[in-house]
Amino acid sequence: MPSAPARTIDLRIGSGTEHIAQLVELARMVYGSHPDVTSEDYHRWLYVDGPGGPAIQVSAFVDGRMIGHYAVVPLPFSDGDGEIRAGLGVNAIVHPAEEGRGLFARLVGAADAGAGAAGLELLYVVPGPHSEPWFTTVLRYVHDGELSLFVGPLRSTALLQRGPSQLRPLVPAGMLLDPLLRLRSRIVNRRRSCGALRLEPIERFGPEFDDLWRRVRRAAGRTTARTSAYLNWRYGACPTRRYRTLAAWHQSRIVAYVVSRSRTVQQLPGIRLGTIVDVLSERTAEGDAAVTALVADACRALREHGSDAVVAQLRRPSPLVRSLHKNGLWRLPGRHAGYRPIACKGRGAVSGQPYHFTGGDFDMG
Amino acid sequence: MNERIYAIVSKVFRVPLGTIHDDSSPDTIERWDSLQHLQLILALEEEFGVQFAIDEITAMQTVRSISAILRERAGANA
Numbered sequence: 001m002p003s004a005p006a007r008t009i010d011l012r013i014g015s016g017t018e019h020i021a022q023l024v025e026l027a028r029m030v031y032g033s034h035p036d037v038t039s040e041d042y043h044r045w046l047y048v049d050g051p052g053g054p055a056i057q058v059s060a061f062v063d064g065r066m067i068g069h070y071a072v073v074p075l076p077f078s079d080g081d082g083e084i085r086a087g088l089g090v091n092a093i094v095h096p097a098e099e100g101r102g103l104f105a106r107l108v109g110a111a112d113a114g115a116g117a118a119g120l121e122l123l124y125v126v127p128g129p130h131s132e133p134w135f136t137t138v139l140r141y142v143h144d145g146e147l148s149l150f151v152g153p154l155r156s157t158a159l160l161q162r163g164p165s166q167l168r169p170l171v172p173a174g175m176l177l178d179p180l181l182r183l184r185s186r187i188v189n190r191r192r193s194c195g196a197l198r199l200e201p202i203e204r205f206g207p208e209f210d211d212l213w214r215r216v217r218r219a220a221g222r223t224t225a226r227t228s229a230y231l232n233w234r235y236g237a238c239p240t241r242r243y244r245t246l247a248a249w250h251q252s253r254i255v256a257y258v259v260s261r262s263r264t265v266q267q268l269p270g271i272r273l274g275t276i277v278d279v280l281s282e283r284t285a286e287g288d289a290a291v292t293a294l295v296a297d298a299c300r301a302l303r304e305h306g307s308d309a310v311v312a313q314l315r316r317p318s319p320l321v322r323s324l325h326k327n328g329l330w331r332l333p334g335r336h337a338g339y340r341p342i343a344c345k346g347r348g349a350v351s352g353q354p355y356h357f358t359g360g361d362f363d364m365g
Numbered sequence: 366m367n368e369r370i371y372a373i374v375s376k377v378f379r380v381p382l383g384t385i386h387d388d389s390s391p392d393t394i395e396r397w398d399s400l401q402h403l404q405l406i407l408a409l410e411e412e413f414g415v416q417f418a419i420d421e422i423t424a425m426q427t428v429r430s431i432s433a434i435l436r437e438r439a440g441a442n443a
Contacts (some may be wrong), residue, residue: 100402102423133403140424217438262379 002088010061011106013114015054017044022058022066023093025208030093037091040112041239046090047365049237052076056087056114058107060098067095067338070107071363072115072337076225077122078217080353083225086346089125090364102132108139112305112345121347122313126340128360141343142350147313147357149338150321152329154274154303154310181304184328197290199297202245205231208254209247212280219283221354224281224361234360235259235278243277246297248290256281256290259360260298262307278360279320291323299327313340313359366439370432373412377405387429409435 027166052074
């Protein structure tokens with residue numbers, strides 16, 4: 001059998017918007033109607049507008065046609081002692097006809113080299129099941145824990161009615177459970193309103209969030225630096241996602257905040273999922289109480305807006321797990337569709353430090 | 366060396382040994398996807414006691430190119 005004619009794969013490294021149109025076209029072909037990666041505005045927001053500087057983008061072309069892409073988004077990162085320049089790997093896309101040829105490794109290798117040249121000291125990724133082996137073998141990343149998935153029902157009846165058909169017989173049980181869930185939510189909400197905390201919706205993150213970050217960053221350990229600049233970009237400026245942020249005040253300071261959103265998931269047709277995207281709090285009694293109250297309020301709002309269940313991703317151990325439990329979110333054990341490992345390369349990879357890592361720290365692309 | 370490479374390819378992609386030849390590639394072996402490509406690399410590294418660089422991995426487009434890379438390695442280590 002004759003060999004296929006040799007092709008030249010042209011690898012281009014960039015940091016602007018010159019390839020975004022082609023990237024969206026490739027993403028549309030691979031992912032269909034995904035709301036984020038098929039939006040040019042989304043990529044401009046992610047790649048150009050971030051507080052850490054422009055993303056290092058690597059795209060592969062054959063005869064001028066994009067066949068693969070990967071990017072590293074610089075982000076302000078903290079390891080508890082100080083800030084380090086880190087980069088999050090996102091948007092690995094390889095044209096299906098190009099799989100099995102090592103293009104993925106080539107894209108990531110080139111992006112990592114570009115990230116190093118740009119001064120990024122630590123690279124991290126949250127890979128899916130097909131790419132994780134690549135990162136932790138030939139690409140020399142180290143496994144650094146994983147995100148646990150916590151799940152809780154909000155509207156059991158609707159969940160059981162719209163979920164897998166095998167669950168339909170449980171609908172009557174759901175009709176009994178729903179009032180109990182609402183009652184528990186009211187109890188949790190009542191406990192928090194003992195006059196000590198004031199919950200307020202946030203449209204814009206001001207200097208009070210920088211103050212909170214300064215107070216908590218040492219205890220938080222390794223995490224994205226949650227300054228107001230980062231938070232405004234991350235949760236205030238994303239063109240394709242609508243987040244709801246609620247903060248808790250104790251006396252004159254913010255002691256915690258929770259960010260949530262509602263979405264549909266392709267793998268769960270007909271089900272609307274609420275997500276606790278991000279959470280940060282003081283490690284004080286007020287902070288702990290605030291997170292519980294904030295999560296309760298987020299769940300209430302998500303339920304009222306039609307979410308059937310709520311999920312949260314959190315790297316354990318974390319003191320925030322208690323608040324999730326109080327609100328009926330429990331960890332799904334073992335490896336499942338929501339299992340997400342974390343892998344790192346560079347300065348202090350596998351530091352052994354405490355870690356604060358939520359879904360919001362990686363689910364950007 | 367080729368026999369060893371063919372045997373590994375056959376085992377990783379679960380195809381009959383007799384169907385492997387120098388032009389075998391992702392275009393001719395249905396199971397040759399990115400995950401299996403990685404399994405192939407790891408199996409070759411273990412069999413031949415080498416650790417491939419990324420540019421070598423991406424150059425492994427056919428059994429012929431795999432053989433060439435390994436021969437070059439063997440020649441370099443001679």
